[in-house]
Amino acid sequence: MKKVEIRLMLAIPVLLTMIGLLELYSINPMFFYRQLISSFLAILTFLLFYSVHSDLIESAAVPLFVLSVLLLIVVLGMPSNGPKRWIPLGGFKFQPSELAKLATILTLAHMFSQKKTRAAFWKAVVLTLIPFGLTLIEPDLGTAAVFAFIGFAMAYLAGFETEPLFFAIVILLSSILSFVPMGYILFLAVVALTARLLRYSASFIFLLVFASIIVALITPVIWEKGLHDYQRKRITAFFQPEKFEKDIGWQTVQAHIALGSGGLTGKGFRHGTQKGLSFLPAAHTDFIFSSIGEEFGFIVCSLITFLFLWWVIKALMISYGFKNRFGQLLGYGVATSIYFHAFVNIGANLGLLPVVGLPLPFITYGGSHLIVEAAMLGAFFRQLKENSE
Numbered sequence: 001m002k003k004v005e006i007r008l009m010l011a012i013p014v015l016l017t018m019i020g021l022l023e024l025y026s027i028n029p030m031f032f033y034r035q036l037i038s039s040f041l042a043i044l045t046f047l048l049f050y051s052v053h054s055d056l057i058e059s060a061a062v063p064l065f066v067l068s069v070l071l072l073i074v075v076l077g078m079p080s081n082g083p084k085r086w087i088p089l090g091g092f093k094f095q096p097s098e099l100a101k102l103a104t105i106l107t108l109a110h111m112f113s114q115k116k117t118r119a120a121f122w123k124a125v126v127l128t129l130i131p132f133g134l135t136l137i138e139p140d141l142g143t144a145a146v147f148a149f150i151g152f153a154m155a156y157l158a159g160f161e162t163e164p165l166f167f168a169i170v171i172l173l174s175s176i177l178s179f180v181p182m183g184y185i186l187f188l189a190v191v192a193l194t195a196r197l198l199r200y201s202a203s204f205i206f207l208l209v210f211a212s213i214i215v216a217l218i219t220p221v222i223w224e225k226g227l228h229d230y231q232r233k234r235i236t237a238f239f240q241p242e243k244f245e246k247d248i249g250w251q252t253v254q255a256h257i258a259l260g261s262g263g264l265t266g267k268g269f270r271h272g273t274q275k276g277l278s279f280l281p282a283a284h285t286d287f288i289f290s291s292i293g294e295e296f297g298f299i300v301c302s303l304i305t306f307l308f309l310w311w312v313i314k315a316l317m318i319s320y321g322f323k324n325r326f327g328q329l330l331g332y333g334v335a336t337s338i339y340f341h342a343f344v345n346i347g348a349n350l351g352l353l354p355v356v357g358l359p360l361p362f363i364t365y366g367g368s369h370l371i372v373e374a375a376m377l378g379a380f381f382r383q384l385k386e387n388s389e
Contacts, residue, residue, distance in 0.1 A: 005314065006384065012311050013362050013377060016304065017042075017370070020363035023292050024284055026269055031284045031365050038367030042374035049378025054386055057379055058113075058326050061106035065127070068103040071096035072134040085138050095368035097143045100131040102372050104147060105154070105333030106379070112158040113325040121160045125151065142356030146340055153336040156198070158329055163204055166195070167211070174212040174219075184216060266297030284365040286357055289349040308342040308361070318384060327383035334376045 017039060025032035049057065071087065075096050078084050086093035104127075111124050128151035136144040152169065156162045170191050174184070188209055195205045284291075293301045312335050319331025338361050345360040347353035359369045 009311065009314060009318075009384075010377075010381065012307050013373070016307060016362035019292065019300075019304065020288065020360075020365075022269070023288055023295070023363070024365055026295060027284050027288075027291060035365055035367070035370070038370050041367065042370045045371050046374040046378040046381075049375050050382050050385075052382065054324065054327055054330075054379075054383055057106065057330075057382070058110050061103070061110040064099075065103040065107040068096060068100035069130055069134070072100055072131060076134070076137060085140055092367060095366075097131070097135045097138075097140060098368040098372040100135070101143075101146060101150070101337060102375055104128060104131055104150060105330065105337060105376070108151065108154045109326050109329035109333055112154060112160075112329050116159060121155060124155065125165070140357065142344065142358040145344075145356065146337065146358065149340045150333055150337055153340075154329060154333050157332045157336075162198075163200060166198070166200070167204075167208055170208055170212055171215050174215045188212060264298050266293070266295045266300065269295055285359065286345070286355055286364075287349060288364050289346055289360055292363075293349075304363075305342075305346060308338070308346075312336075312339040312342075315380065319380075322383055322387045324383065324387060327387060330383060331380055334380045337376065338373070 021032055021035055021039065024035050075087055076084050078087060085097065086095050088094075107127060108124055111120055111127075114120060128147055132144050132147040132151075135147065148169065152162060152165045155165065173187065191212065192205055192209060195208060200208075289301065289304070292304070315331055315335035315338075319328050319335065322328040322331060341358050341361050344353055344356060344358045345364070348355045348358075359366055361373055362370065
């Protein structure tokens, strides 16, 4: 691998972090200074993981996973009137689910690097379901989906037969997307095409499509009998946010206005009116991409999207060439995690996906996710160093 590519792989996360800091300063200098502290801690974390040999990182995988699960249990016992996701640490808050993402990637990489057996596969499925279930209870559907995606992606890239996982994911999505008939038909077409690309058998694809249709037909019963009113409103607001413009759909509508008003080059640094007049909620977290779009326009947003896409593709290609099986799978896990976060966050800002609260890697305000992302990068670049020696 060329040195210039390695430097770009390292420079892109740094550049994205700087863009995030710049926008956070525009939104509120307090966010900037707090994130700056988190950035310094992230640098130290990166250096720590980069300096540790991969054998030690692998040996710490299971203990780190156990610790993260214990912390996920602890956070459920924290007093809170809303979602239980953070443990207060002085003036900061720590989110155990972020640590669990790293621990899950390391643990799956360790397990999948051993003998490739069905028992190992199902053991990995059970282990992935633990943080998935605990974050779902918080409740945090977005983070729970991260564990599901990482587990499926790493299992597939490791060479396991992933039909059962793919089947479960498609059935879950079918129950949601069946509310929009034309969108559901498109979804079925995409599912069939994806299944063919993954080289699943024709009989499996037929069974998958048939089961999806059955689920779509019984969804109205589940809608009326199995969901709370606020859950129905959230789903409806995703497909028709304008109907809830002054309620649960407010944030989606304002995000669209912010992005659209930015035009090609934006309104300029600290000239965003949507966040400036407090129309755009969570401008520093869920909707920082829309805030950037308002101030810096379509060009910068396109650049950010391109940088994420290039980094993920390059990371997957590099990981494929690793001689160390654990390092290869670790690279797959890091790349798929960053991809999923960026894809869902940007998709939510564009109104293509529901708002589930996933951070935009390196950019969104928050120390927990930034420090964990730095740890992932440190472990990945350590593998890169060891495999190039």
